[in-house]
Amino acid sequence: AEMFGQLTTGLESAWNKLRGTDQLTKDNIAEPMRDIRRALLEADVSLPVVRSFIESVTEKAVGTDVIRGVKPEQQLVKVVNDELVQLMGREVSDLVFAKTAPTVILLAGLQGVGKTTVCAKLAYYLKKMGKSCMLIAADVYRPAAIDQLTILGKQVGVPVYSEGTEAKPSQIAKNGIKEAKSKKTDVIIVDTAGRLQVDKAMMSELKEVKRAVNPTEVLLVVDAMTGQEAASLVSTFNVEIGITGAILTKLDGDSRGGAALSIKEVSGKPIKFVGRGERMEDLEPFYPDRMAQRILG
Numbered sequence: 651a652e653m654f655g656q657l658t659t660g661l662e663s664a665w666n667k668l669r670g671t672d673q674l675t676k677d678n679i680a681e682p683m684r685d686i687r688r689a690l691l692e693a694d695v696s697l698p699v700v701r702s703f704i705e706s707v708t709e710k711a712v713g714t715d716v717i718r719g720v721k722p723e724q725q726l727v728k729v730v731n732d733e734l735v736q737l738m739g740r741e742v743s744d745l746v747f748a749k750t751a752p753t754v755i756l757l758a759g760l761q762g763v764g765k766t767t768v769c770a771k772l773a774y775y776l777k778k779m780g781k782s783c784m785l786i787a788a789d790v791y792r793p794a795a796i797d798q799l800t801i802l803g804k805q806v807g808v809p810v811y812s813e814g815t816e817a818k819p820s821q822i823a824k825n826g827i828k829e830a831k832s833k834k835t836d837v838i839i840v841d842t843a844g845r846l847q848v849d850k851a852m853m854s855e856l857k858e859v860k861r862a863v864n865p866t867e868v869l870l871v872v873d874a875m876t877g878q879e880a881a882s883l884v885s886t887f888n889v890e891i892g893i894t895g896a897i898l899t900k901l902d903g904d905s906r907g908g909a910a911l912s913i914k915e916v917s918g919k920p921i922k923f924v925g926r927g928e929r930m931e932d933l934e935p936f937y938p939d940r941m942a943q944r945i946l947g
């Protein structure tokens with residue numbers, strides 16, 4: 651299926667209602683705006699985001715001068731496009747590297763969102779950029795998670811530091827960083843424990859690991875299938891531990907778009923990468939303008 655196909659179709663019905671008109675007015679835009687609102691809500695965009703989006707598009711669409719040769723529906727598409735790009739943060743948010751190596755990236759996320767996969771994908775991505783990487787397995791609650799990371803590390807040719815499940819995550823992370831420094835590693839990616847739900851123990855452990863490793867990036871991995879819930883998670887983690895951005899996974903699946911469109915506005919934090927598949931090469935930087943174009947079809 652086409653990504654966000656349902657959203658695209660919903661928006662199309664808005665443009666279609668303007669066919670045959672010669673100007674955008676407060677009157678003839680009302681019904682198309684209701685279609686847009688409905689399409690966004692069905693895509694699971696969070697309500698306050700939908701409200702301010704609709705307000706801002708309405709204002710700009712009606713206030714826009716008629717451009718010769720541009721039909722009203724095309725004009726509305728343009729306004730919506732600009733607002734979508736704005737909503738998603740406008741510019742691509744590049745990964746920040748430490749002034750002096752190594753750069754430490756802390757990855758957090760709930761269980762099943764694709765965090766372990768992202769660790770390896772990100773290492774693979776950085777390796778292709780010419781950076782040497784090391785992965786640190788600080789998820790001590792699931793022995794399987796350490797095994798999985800070790801296997802994926804082998805697959806992408808990146809060493810994985812682990813101490814089993816007995817040691818403390820913050821201590822494992824510290825030891826791993828020492829090891830990485832001795833090998834002059836450029837980037838260290840620390841995998842932390844996920845839980846099924848947000849809980850106090852997870853947050854305090856994350857805070858402790860964060861304090862221990864002083865990361866340049868703290869990225870929360872969220873699943874696009876969870877829609878606006880993903881956006882509120884980004885917000886919660888940011889308030890609790892302070893993060894620098896999000897990685898949105900499973901965009902290849904049957905997701906409706908709510909997460910991609912809500913995260914920046916709800917949390918104030920940008921999406922830095924998106925995952926669109928299970929293969930190691932299926933991770934790419936998040937480009938708001940390309941995403942808007944995809945949505946508009």
Ligand code: GDP
Nearest residue numbers: 761762763764765766767899900925926927928
């Ligand atoms: P974790 O519990 O957060 O560490 O999640 P995993 O990395 O183990 O991933 C959970 C499942 O989601 C695995 O079967 C992955 O292959 C799958 N997965 C991860 N990222 C993506 C993605 O971008 N697209 C799809 N379709 N599947 C993904």
